[in-house]
Amino acid sequence: MGNRTKDIWNDDDGAGKAEKRSGPVRRFFVFFLALAAVLGVVLAAAYRDGTGFDVLRRYLNYGGSASSGEERYRYAASAANRFAVLGDQLVVLSDTSLRLLNKDGGETWSTQVKMTTPALSQGGGRVAAYDIGGRSLYVLDQSGGIFHLEMEEDEPLISATLNSKGMLAVTAERRNAKGAVYVYNQDLKQAAEFTSGERFLTDACITGDGNFLAAVRLGQENGVFISNVVLYDLREVGEKEPDADYSVEDGLVLSIGEQSGRLVTVADTCVTYASSSGKVEAGYGYGGAYLRSYSLGESFTALLLNRYQAGNVGRLVTVDADGEELGSLEIHEEVRGLSAAGRYLAVLYTDRLVVYNENLQVYASLRGITNVSAVLMRGDGSALLVSPESASQFLP
DSSP: OOOOOOOSSSOHHHHHHHHHHHHHHHHHHHHHHHHHHHHHHHHHHHHHHSOHHHHHHHHHHHOTTOOTTEEEEEOOOOTTOEEEEETTEEEEEOSSEEEEEOTTSOEEEEEEOOOSSEEEEEETTEEEEEETTSSEEEEEETTEEEEEEEOOTTSOEEEEEEOTTOOEEEEEOOTTSSOEEEEEOTTOOEEEEEEOSSSEEEEEEEOTTSSEEEEEEEEEETTEEEEEEEEEETTSOSOOOOSEEEEETTOOEEEEEEETTEEEEEESSEEEEEOTTSOEEEEEEOTTOEEEEEEEOSSEEEEEEESSSSSSOEEEEEEETTSOEEEEEEEOSOEEEEEEETTEEEEEESSEEEEEETTOOEEEEEESOOSOOEEEEOTTSOEEEEOSSEEEEEOO
16 A cells, blocks of 8 residues: 655645745734834824824825825815815805715715805714805705705895704794794704894804703893893703803804803804803903904814904914913914814915914924915814815825
8 A cells, every 4th residue: 555644744745835825924914013013103192192093094084195285176166165074075165056075076966056145064974055144055964965944035044053963053034033043953853943032143053962052142232232142951842931041241252162061152352161051161351352263173262363453463372161271372474264173273374284283283284385265174184275176185
């Protein structure tokens, strides 16, 4: 009989097969080591300043081959254009169209509109597009349009806001009253309605937990404008009187939102922070400076305060929900735009873009920009540079 014994230790053919099998294993091992090294650097940066995870997010979202200045979105130039970011997509609203452009520059969804004063607001992964003084309102998510509202002809829109859950508050004029607010739940079904018979309603927002509506009313006392915020409990069904209210002393409220569980109002003279029970808990006054521009972020407010009514001499300030300054920066040049998102603030100067953290320390910058009219900050630390006919991304 032939010898069928096999030396598994010294079998040359087996060695060849083992080498072939070890190739993929070796490549996986090298990849694993490289990934571990990258994650080590990211975690170290995240531990140091909290931005390292955003580096990883940008890498995963846009890829290692993506570059700054890459033109991603194109649209028709219009002085009426308004823009908002929705994930990695761009919402473009003009007086004639509403479009959602995907990350490759293609069109995810669009519709024709007819608006005189187009405006956008966003929250909860949605964007509300509406016509101030008009009748039409649309809500979009990353798949496209999901809601359309047409107001009565004699009850035009004033404002629209979305909270962090995507609940919608619509403020409009009301016949035989000083205004009304309509509340829509996460499914965008009308859940409540409130009217004002004493003072004019100008804006409203729903708290992040969905339990309260805060509405801004404007009036006059002794020839002075008075801003008053009224609060309604949305857990109770039916129209009723406000549960609480508070005044913004000597200030004309321009915007209302929420930060760190507190209602925040930006007025022409101060920023005010209050609880949902109507108690004013903190504030930040401008000290006689003039509010030139502002941006409400998720956890801080950015203010551009001018020393004089005209000119470009002043301060850039960031303020937290306790009314405390996080950072302050002297400004002696034109600022063309502010945009806060996440832990970042994008500031568009005439010749460059600077991304700061919430303490106004420089995180990244891009010089030599031209023909850029606006900037849109993303929560992951990237930004979109908006030009009249296109938008390009900046990746720090």
